[in-house]
Amino acid sequence: MSEILKVTGLRKSYASGFEALKGVDLSVTSGEILALLGPNGAGKTTLISTVCGITSSTGGRVEIGGHDIETDFRAARRLVGLVPQEISLEPFETVINTVRFSRGLFGKPKNEAYIEKILRDLSLWDKRKNRIMELSGGMKRRVLIAKALSHEPRLLFLDEPTAGVDVELRKDMWNVVAELKKQGVTIILTTHYIEEAEAIADRIGVISKGQLMLVEEKQHLMKRLGQKKLTVELQSPLAEVPAALSKYDLVVGADGASLVYSYDTRAERTGITALLADISAAGLVLKDLQTDQSSLEDIFVTLVKEDAA
Amino acid sequence: MSFSAIRAIYVFEMARFFRTLMQSFISPVISTSLYFVVFGAAIGSRIQEADGVSYGAFIVPGLIMLSVITQSISNASFGIYFPKFIGTIYELLSAPVSFIEIVIGYVGAAATKSLFIGVVILATSALFVDLQIAHPFWMVLFLVLTCLSFALMGFIIGIWARNFEQLQLVPLLIVTPLVFLGGSFYSISMLPPVWQIITKLNPVVYLISGFRWSFYDTADVPIAVSLFAILAFTAICIAVIGWIFKTGWRIRN
C-alpha cells in the first residue's frame, strides 16, 4: 500500500505566539480511514488546516501523494478535499452553483452527471436550486461535503462531520464514508464521539496539546478503551489479594479495604459472576459494589501516561 | 495557470452581480441624472463653458471616472473581504490555485462590473448632453485600465481590512476626496496658480485629464504623463499584491 500523506515534524505557532502543533509526525496509507480524537483545542483543526494550506506551518514538512505541499502545491492540493468544521457557505448562491464552483476551482472539467450523482447520494438533489440560506444546518453540512467531493479527491478531510447532526443523518454520513472507502478514497476525520471512530475508522489517532500522542489500529485501541473497573468494597481491610482469588486480575484498592477488578465490557464473559461467588467463598464480606468507566477525557490522560512510560 | 479556476471564480463573482442586476443598472442611471440636474443645470447655467466644451459635456468624463473608481474599489474589496468574513476563503486557500488566479478572477469580475457601470453612465449622459469622443481607442484604454487598477487597489484593501469599518475607511477618507478634488467637475486651469500646483500632487488628476482628453482633445496635463501615471499606479498595486502573495499577509497566518 502506498503512503498518501506524510507529515514530519510539523509545527505551527499562531501570530499570538501560541504553539498549536508541537512537531507532529503522521503517516497515512492510501485507502484507510483515520479518526483523530482529542479534547477541544488539542490542535486537530490546526493540523488539518496546515496540511490543506489554509494556514502556513512554522516548521516541518508535509507530503501528499509524494508531492510537497509548498514546492509542489498544485499537484498536492488537487488530491485533497476538505470539509471544514465551521459551516461556511455563500448564503445567496444556489446549492448546485456552489458545488459547480468547487469543481471548477479545482481545475476539473465540467461534469454535470457526476455532480448530480453526488447531490443525489447526499439527498440534496431536490434542494439543488435552493439558496444556501434556505437550508437547514444538517443540509448545509452536506453541501460542504458535496463541495469537497465535487473534484474527486483521493484524500478527504472531514473535520467533525457529524457535529450537530441527528442520529439518522449520522448513520447516512457513515454510509457515505464507507462508500468512499470502497472507491479507494483515504479519509481523515476528527470527532468527539468514540462510537463514531469505532464505527468507521481503521486507525485512531489521539491528539493532545498539539502533540499526536499515539496512532493505533482500532481493534487494539478499542480493547483498551473498553476497560471497565469494578471496585468491591469489603467490611474489613486486607493486606494482599487472597490466594483463592489469584486467578483473577485483582489489585487491592488504595484504602486497603477494597478489591479492584478490571474487565473488558466487550468480552463475551466479564467474569463478574464467578468473581463474586469466589469472593464470598473465600469468606470475604461485601460492603458495596461500584463500577467505573473512564470518560473520554480520562482515557486521553491514561493513554498519554501509558505512552510516556 | 488554471484557467478553469479563473473561470470558476469569475463566473461565481459575476453571479452575485447578475442577482442584483436591476440595482446595478438603476443606481448609476439615477445618480448620473442627479449630477446632471445639480451640476449641469444649476451650476452649468452659470459656468457655460469649460476648456471650450459645454459644462454639461465637460463633466461627463469626470463623472464616469468618479463612479468607476469608487465602484472598482468597493466591488473588489467587498469581493475578497466577503469570503474572509463568512469563512468561505478556506476553499480558495486549499484549492490548487496560486494567488495569481485568485487575483485575476476577483479583480477581473470587479473590473467588469465597474466597466459595465461606466458604460451605463456614458449612455445615460448621452441623453442629457451632446457627447463626442475624439479618441475612442484611448478612451476605452483609459477606462479599462482605471477599472483594473482600482480593482487591484480594492483587492488589497479587502485583504487588509479586518472589519467593515476598515473596508469603508480608505475609499471614504482617501479616494473620494482625491477624485472630487481631481478635476472631475472643473478644469485645473480654473484654479488659482498655487492650487494648480498642489492639485498636481493628486494622482487622480492625471487619470481624469487623460480620460477627458480622449473625449474632447483638451487636457490639463500631457497625455503621456497621464498614461504613465495610470501604468505606474497599476504596477504599484501589482507589486503590493505580489508581496501579499509571497508573505501570505493577513491570509495564511
Ligand SMILES: Nc1ncnc2c1ncn2[C@@H]1O[C@H](COP(=O)(O)OP(=O)(O)OP(=O)(O)O)[C@@H](O)[C@H]1O
Ligand atoms: N487563528 C488562531 N490564532 C490563535 N490561536 C489559535 C487560532 N486558531 C486556533 N488557535 C488555538 O490553537 C489551539 C488548537 O485549536 P484547534 O482549532 O486546532 O483545536 P481543535 O483540536 O480543532 O479543537 P475542537 O475540538 O474544539 O475543534 C487552540 O488552543 C486554539 O485556541
Ligand SMILES: [Mg+2]
Ligand atoms: Mg476543531
